[in-house]
Amino acid sequence: MKAKILDGKKTAQDIRNEIKAEVDQLRSRGLRPPHLVAILVGDNPASHTYVRGKMRACAEVGFDSTNKHLPASTTEQELLGWVKTYNEDPLVDGILVQMPLPEHIVPQNITKTIVPHKDADGFHPLNVGLMTLNFPGILSATPAGIMELIDRYEIPTKGKHVVIAGRSRIVGRPISILMSRGGQPGEATVTICHRYTPPELLKQMCLQADIVIVAVGKPGLITADMIKEDAVVIDVGINRIEAPEKKSGYRLVGDVDFDAVAEKASYITPVPGGVGPMTVAMLLSNTLHSYKRSHG
Numbered sequence: 240m241k242a243k244i245l246d247g248k249k250t251a252q253d254i255r256n257e258i259k260a261e262v263d264q265l266r267s268r269g270l271r272p273p274h275l276v277a278i279l280v281g282d283n284p285a286s287h288t289y290v291r292g293k294m295r296a297c298a299e300v301g302f303d304s305t306n307k308h309l310p311a312s313t314t315e316q317e318l319l320g321w322v323k324t325y326n327e328d329p330l331v332d333g334i335l336v337q338m339p340l341p342e343h344i345v346p347q348n349i350t351k352t353i354v355p356h357k358d359a360d361g362f363h364p365l366n367v368g369l370m371t372l373n374f375p376g377i378l379s380a381t382p383a384g385i386m387e388l389i390d391r392y393e394i395p396t397k398g399k400h401v402v403i404a405g406r407s408r409i410v411g412r413p414i415s416i417l418m419s420r421g422g423q424p425g426e427a428t429v430t431i432c433h434r435y436t437p438p439e440l441l442k443q444m445c446l447q448a449d450i451v452i453v454a455v456g457k458p459g460l461i462t463a464d465m466i467k468e469d470a471v472v473i474d475v476g477i478n479r480i481e482a483p484e485k486k487s488g489y490r491l492v493g494d495v496d497f498d499a500v501a502e503k504a505s506y507i508t509p510v511p512g513g514v515g516p517m518t519v520a521m522l523l524s525n526t527l528h529s530y531k532r533s534h535g
């Protein structure tokens with residue numbers, strides 16, 4: 240394999256160690272640790288796995304955590320009630336509501352109700368606005384994780400062409416802003432492709448890209464013939480595909496044809512072990528940031 244691995248698992252561990260050192264300091268000064276609340280509605284198995292991972296990460300760094308599991312029949316009003324309870328609780332620093340939500344709940348209504356300074360995911364319109372205008376604030380966790388990974392591997396972005404596949408509120412759109420705004424990483428020329436980009440145009444764009452970021456949710460979307468020699472490839476896709484030989488019955492793959500693309504790229508993120516653990520690390524980082532803000 241030619242490409243070097245952008246090791247999100249290891250980098251996220253480094254970040255968790257840094258956060259733990261800060262939490263140990265707080266405890267040694269007699270202060271309470273930061274507290275993250277995760278609200279999970281319904282029984283999506285992948286969501287359960289993600290929330291368990293987030294709670295495990297909290298325990299590892301010494302955060303308090305609450306895993307609030309609500310039934311799939313929970314109404315939007317009831318969920319908003321829980322969000323408001325945690326908004327007002329001075330012992331809660333970060334709140335996240337795991338997506339996707341059941342169809343009868345409008346996710347934007349929930350996102351905009353979390354008080355912006357406890358918005359651990361960085362999805363609130365105020366935080367996205369602050370990010371867009373380059374004010375300090377809470378960054379969307381997955382895009383922040385990608386930026387952190389690129390920064391720690393010292394991958395240059397200034398003047399580079401970044402092509403993003405996917406325009407979601409939680410990955411594609413915010414990473415396009417972070418990559419194009421000032422600072423390092425940043426200062427890039429950005430192209431966003433999405434569901435209405437004809438496949439031939441997506442290929443043309445990717446072939447011109449120095450950095451390709453894919454967050455679509457389609458295994459095998461990005462193939463080696465779409466990637467320029469020595470490009471950097473960041474795969475945000477997490478897809479469960481059937482694998483009868485595995486105990487769980489499935490395995491995880493991204494949106495990139497990893498083996499073939501790794502023969503052309505200079506750097507590539509694996510799935511799992513790439514962007515996923517970075518998202519969780521940034522969630523902790525956002526919660527610590529909120530805690531520090533409320534503790535002066």
Ligand code: GUN
Pocket residue numbers: 335336337338339360380381409518
């Ligand atoms: N579902 C998929 N990704 C995310 C995420 O980053 N945060 C939350 N809350 N839900 C998600």
